[in-house]
Amino acid sequence: MSRYWTSLEDLYSENLLTESSEIETVAREFQIKVSPTMQAQMADSKGGDYDALVRQFVPSKEEANILPSELDDPIGDRRFSPAPGVVHRYEDRALLKITQLCEVYCRFCFRKEMIGQKGETLSKPDLALAMEYFRAHKELWEVILTGGDPLVLSARRLAEALDALVEIDHIKSIRIHTRIPVISPEKITDELLNLLESIVDRGKALTIVLHANHASEFSLSARKALLALRKRGVLLISQSVLLKGVNDSLPVLTDLMRTLIENGVKPYYLHQMDLARGTSHFVVENERGIALVNALRESVSGICVPRLIIEIPEGEGKRVLA
Numbered sequence: 066m067s068r069y070w071t072s073l074e075d076l077y078s079e080n081l082l083t084e085s086s087e088i089e090t091v092a093r094e095f096q097i098k099v100s101p102t103m104q105a106q107m108a109d110s111k112g113g114d115y116d117a118l119v120r121q122f123v124p125s126k127e128e129a130n131i132l133p134s135e136l137d138d139p140i141g142d143r144r145f146s147p148a149p150g151v152v153h154r155y156e157d158r159a160l161l162k163i164t165q166l167c168e169v170y171c172r173f174c175f176r177k178e179m180i181g182q183k184g185e186t187l188s189k190p191d192l193a194l195a196m197e198y199f200r201a202h203k204e205l206w207e208v209i210l211t212g213g214d215p216l217v218l219s220a221r222r223l224a225e226a227l228d229a230l231v232e233i234d235h236i237k238s239i240r241i242h243t244r245i246p247v248i249s250p251e252k253i254t255d256e257l258l259n260l261l262e263s264i265v266d267r268g269k270a271l272t273i274v275l276h277a278n279h280a281s282e283f284s285l286s287a288r289k290a291l292l293a294l295r296k297r298g299v300l301l302i303s304q305s306v307l308l309k310g311v312n313d314s315l316p317v318l319t320d321l322m323r324t325l326i327e328n329g330v331k332p333y334y335l336h337q338m339d340l341a342r343g344t345s346h347f348v349v350e351n352e353r354g355i356a357l358v359n360a361l362r363e364s365v366s367g368i369c370v371p372r373l374i375i376e377i378p379e380g381e382g383k384r385v386l387a
């Protein structure tokens with residue numbers, strides 16, 4: 066299996082979906098993409114684990130159910146964008162949305178409206194404008210590459226951004242938000258590892274925030290990719306999204322958080338869902354989320370416990386729930 070699934074036809078032929086007009090409507094609005102590694106993990110997993118993967122990546126009719134409370138820019142990014150791809154909302158750190166492409170299109174993604182659009186990788190002139198902004202803002206201590214998934218870019222393209230950031234004295238910490246070490250571990254190439262190690266060697270802290278939601282995502286090759294990253298001096302932490310029918314139970318969360326630590330990844334954030342369009346079927350009530358994290362804190366090693374976070378709509382930022 067070395068092809069991506071990118072269309073309804075691919076999913077029909079795998080018997081993951083049956084044809085219907087509702088699903089055709091959903092597919093016209095939101096992109097489909099499932100990486101070969103996730104296809105293999107689906108084939109290997111059984112029972113509930115299989116559903117946890119299918120639910121994350123295979124579209125469902127429920128996505129056509131768009132509620133008035135759901136927003137096309139749920140976390141209010143647009144209000145805080147002073148330069149192309151830049152979101153500067155917190156004083157000492159800013160996001161750089163370097164590409165809108167990903168290796169998988171997650172059905173619950175809060176950037177659903179933007180991701181997977183053609184031509185949505187920052188152009189060289191736009192990247193230069195973003196760097197100019199970072200250079201001018203001395204209060205910035207950290208730049209966070211996000212998207213989309215920054216690691217879809219070639220090592221050469223990434224180097225253009227990372228080398229420019231390394232040159233900025235007041236930027237001490239560079240973060241990369243990605244699903245790729247787990248979703249498409251073959252993309253953690255020696256060329257990429259050399260590039261990342263060179264950032265560390267040049268005196269910057271380099272942190273990868275791995276997005277993972279279920280222990281069954283972790284293939285043997287994913288585990289190897291994470292180990293390779295650690296060996297190059299990259300700090301690994303995680304973010305997960307609390308998703309109904311995927312990971313909203315104590316045993317599943319326990320398994321996920323322990324799997325992260327077993328692979329050298331410190332659980333950082335567990336996110337409550339943002340209200341992106343067509344995602345209400347994934348929502349776990351706040352009280353339940355809080356109860357789950359409190360139960361986790363009581364039953365597992367302290368290093369396995371993330372913080373439960375909610376994003377307040379309209380750009381007011383993050384709040385800790387538990």
Ligand SMILES: *Cc1c(COP(=O)(O)O)cnc(C)c1O
Nearest residue numbers: 152153154155158159160209383
């Ligand atoms: C989440 C977020 C960050 C990073 O926040 P941390 O709490 O430091 O992980 C930075 N900028 C924006 C706009 C964000 O939404």
Ligand code: SF4
Nearest residue numbers: 167170171174213244
């Ligand atoms: S990898 Fe991240 S940005 Fe891409 S679709 Fe999934 S959640 Fe969204």
